[in-house]
Amino acid sequence: MGNRDTYRVAIIGAGFIAGTAHIPAYLGLGKRVEIVAVADNREEACIHAAKLFQIPNYYTDPQQMLDECKPDLVSVCTANKTHKQWTIAALRAGAHVLCEKPIALNLQDAREMYEEADKAGRMLIACQNNRMGAIQAVKDLVDSGRLGDIYFAEIENVRRRGVPTWGQFHLAKENGGGPFCDVGVHYVDALMFILGNPKLISVSGKTWTKIANADPNAGKSKTGTNLQYVPRAYDYREFAVEDHAAGSMRFEGDLLVNFKFSWALNLPPVDGYRIAGTEGGLVYNKKAQGDHPIAIYTSMNQYQADTVPDIDIAKPGAVKGVGHDLLIEHIIDVLDGKEECIIKREEVLNVVAVMEAFYLSGKLNREVLFEEISQF
Numbered sequence: 001m002g003n004r005d006t007y008r009v010a011i012i013g014a015g016f017i018a019g020t021a022h023i024p025a026y027l028g029l030g031k032r033v034e035i036v037a038v039a040d041n042r043e044e045a046c047i048h049a050a051k052l053f054q055i056p057n058y059y060t061d062p063q064q065m066l067d068e069c070k071p072d073l074v075s076v077c078t079a080n081k082t083h084k085q086w087t088i089a090a091l092r093a094g095a096h097v098l099c100e101k102p103i104a105l106n107l108q109d110a111r112e113m114y115e116e117a118d119k120a121g122r123m124l125i126a127c128q129n130n131r132m133g134a135i136q137a138v139k140d141l142v143d144s145g146r147l148g149d150i151y152f153a154e155i156e157n158v159r160r161r162g163v164p165t166w167g168q169f170h171l172a173k174e175n176g177g178g179p180f181c182d183v184g185v186h187y188v189d190a191l192m193f194i195l196g197n198p199k200l201i202s203v204s205g206k207t208w209t210k211i212a213n214a215d216p217n218a219g220k221s222k223t224g225t226n227l228q229y230v231p232r233a234y235d236y237r238e239f240a241v242e243d244h245a246a247g248s249m250r251f252e253g254d255l256l257v258n259f260k261f262s263w264a265l266n267l268p269p270v271d272g273y274r275i276a277g278t279e280g281g282l283v284y285n286k287k288a289q290g291d292h293p294i295a296i297y298t299s300m301n302q303y304q305a306d307t308v309p310d311i312d313i314a315k316p317g318a319v320k321g322v323g324h325d326l327l328i329e330h331i332i333d334v335l336d337g338k339e340e341c342i343i344k345r346e347e348v349l350n351v352v353a354v355m356e357a358f359y360l361s362g363k364l365n366r367e368v369l370f371e372e373i374s375q376f
């Protein structure tokens with residue numbers, strides 16, 4: 001590491017998240033980085049990204065790109081099932097890696113990836129961009145101790161109809177799972193970050209596929225960003241992951257967390273975090289319209305008191321929606337030795353453990369203990 005004039009960056013997977021978040025975030029850093037190449041096994045996606053962002057080289061074989069370009073930092077932005085393969089290849093080629101979430105679908109794979117990073121003497125950073133921005137304010141409030149001991153939380157992201165239709169999200173063989181892998185990983189990760197990474201005890205959960213594989217209109221409506229990538233043709237009949245995931249997790253310290261994550265559910269949308277402690281509670285309602293999204297619920301003498309903190313949510317980090325800008329700037333600062341990385345290995349392994357236990361629980365139709373999936 002150490003301060004560098006310019007980091008040479010390469011991108012593997014030139015789809016939605018590369019084109020709307022990673023590449024613009026790197027370009028936003030000016031001379032601190034140079035994007036030297038992009039790779040994707042769909043040539044049209046490479047060409048599109050290379051032209052749009054004026055990237056000098058593209059490859060349909062990411063290994064060839066790594067061998068020839070020898071980048072300092074690689075963003076792995078492919079579908080989930082290939083994160084491990086390309087992360088390890090990039091580490092072995094001498095690059096630091098920012099890997100999209102979930103970095104792996106099971107604990108053993110995630111551990112192997114970090115072991116490879118250790119062997120190579122390079123950093124592996126999970127792209128948990130939702131920790132930037134408002135979540136840091138929520139963490140500050142919880143860390144202040146004003147809520148007392150936290151013992152109960154609810155995390156939820158429910159879309160009534162909102163299946164991602166541009167890529168491979170709906171294909172089990174490419175992505176592993178549905179909304180738990182997609183949004184669920186962010187909410188679990190952010191909650192673990194807020195609460196100081198409590199150790200997982202067990203998960204009891206269930207997956208359903210009831211709507212997305214039957215309703216041709218369950219797709220997410222197109223947004224203005226779709227000019228920036230080449231969508232894969234979507235056919236709802238290929239839908240093979242869960243469209244609704246729900247359950248409960250237990251952690252050390254008397255903590256229980258209920259969760260629900262849906263791409264299609266016949267209920268009104270909800271989105272946010274509800275955290276309850278012995279002295280107070282906090283709600284971060286990402287769907288709040290007009291009202292401030294964060295509220296704190298405490299008592300003052302005999303009165304119940306609701307407080308709205310004076311935090312400008314739009315400002316700290318809600319940049320271009322998902323916070324990649326701030327995370328990528330943070331990573332360059334980390335590589336320069338100016339900051340310590342806020343996304344730690346133990347936290348990422350905890351989140352992958354939760355995810356693995358969740359899917360196993362759904363499969364076995366019972367509660368799954370942490371010890372059943374792996375041993376730290």
Ligand SMILES: NC(=O)c1ccc[n+]([C@@H]2O[C@H](COP(=O)([O-])OP(=O)(O)OC[C@H]3O[C@@H](n4cnc5c(N)ncnc54)[C@H](O)[C@@H]3O)[C@@H](O)[C@H]2O)c1
Binds near residue numbers: 041082166
């Ligand atoms: N952090 C976030 O907020 C966020 C948001 C969206 C997606 N993601 C993650 O980003 C990843 C990609 O999602 P997306 O929406 O960009 O999907 P996408 O389908 O639009 O892009 C993925 C790209 O990877 C390419 N690809 C797949 N397998 C490959 C391989 N073996 N070799 C080379 N290229 C390959 C595909 O052709 C495609 O262009 C997923 O892991 C997803 O979970 C993260």
